[in-house]
Amino acid sequence: MDKLTFEHIQTIGNVVNENELYKHYHYPEMLIRYDSNFIEFKRMPTISELLATEDFLIKYHKQYNQHHVKFVFPDNQKPDPEIMQYFAANKYDVGFLELYAIQPKSFPQISHRLDIEVSEVTDANLSEFLKLQYELDSEHGEKFAKEKVKLNKQQFEDESVMQVLAYYKGAPAGTMNVIVSEDFVEIDNLSVVDSLQRKGIGSRLQRFVMDQFPNETIILVAEGDDTPREMYQKQNYQYSGFQYEAIKIEK
Template sequence: MANIFQEGKIYSDDQVKTIYLTPEEPLVYDANKWMYKEMPAIKDWKQHMEMQQSLHRQQYSDHLAFTFPENTPLSQLWLDEIKSYGFELGCMELYAIEAKNIRRTQNHNIDVKFVTNQTLEDYIKIYRQFSEPFGLKYTEESIRVIRNQFRSENKSRIIAYDNHIPVGILDLIITEKTVEIDGFGVLEDYQRRGIGKTMQSFVADVSEDKVIILIADGEDSAKHMYIKQGYIFISYCYQILKEQA
């Protein structure tokens, strides 16, 4: 999990936790959260909720979000407390594969390429459809950030076309040792046509000899595609979110 790209700005960092606060993106949950390095006591977590809520209100964030340490199970007592406070519980799973081991798929009707200034609006058109279920304010805020940071960001954005129609997007974070897949999605009407696998093959081709990593939701059916392509489960962590604090 330490190799996974983390959005947002670090507000404070100590032996117990890292606090992310990003005033320019107050509605982006993942950029405004607390990440625990070691499991807190429940009484301390309750104090942390009050502290986080105070910090978030100052920048007009209206959510609470915490990530617990890697490979740490939650006791029934913790699960009961999380539920009683109205948090949603998620399990994020880390998968990895060497680029050379990706099972290549090629659909000649699908054109996969890096996003450029000329194709950015095509990317945003698809991104908007995936983003709008999280709220219009969040969607407009995140699209504004994509446009403003496109030339300077440390992500490579990728788009897939089916006979010249934009149908899928994903983001890559490329480091010296790993290539991380983020924000991966294919429009519903174009799923189950091998487009996702063709996009994965493109990633493998540009990854050279690096390890490809990604985070999948524990309940996400897409992870079965990753497993079929040879991805190996590495680890997990729990995270909790309360959208209206």
């Protein structure tokens, strides 16, 4: 098994350009999805290299009427102060992700409440999954939510992706994607309806994965300044590294 890095996290998008400095991802099927349209640096750039890359990406995105610029930096490296100062002066949002892994036997036992049910998405409940996912995605705008429907349908047909739906008292309450690769099983896009937070739905979704893949290493990504990362730590996930990213969205 390979050492866990952010390279093992699925990226939805095509590498349209690659050189010694970076990989350029582009996804014409969903131009509004920032996580599919960005540049990932293979080594930390100098400020002059960053500016040249920024100029290239702005011009490239303008061809497709895209209004954002996003950069992802190498694992476990924080951009130099000069770069961070440039981002601050030019209204970039800068943050970092954290990578976690767990062996299913280490995940805590939880009570199986009768009012929570979890199941894999099939033809029978696909429409319920799509409807709830649309509602959850609407937080990022109606256009994003509408375009995401097509991606969700594509993933339903993808044998490497298991879509999961949680119910609370019989009503759809949470969703999750499970991405199966040769070495890892990735939990992605775990979401619970806001009004149903703190009822154990997220834990039951994770427990479903642990039971389905008891002999695999389960991995996921959390935002470095978000509350869920604290939950994952309490659930015995092991920290495996961080990755900085920066994004600027033109209004």
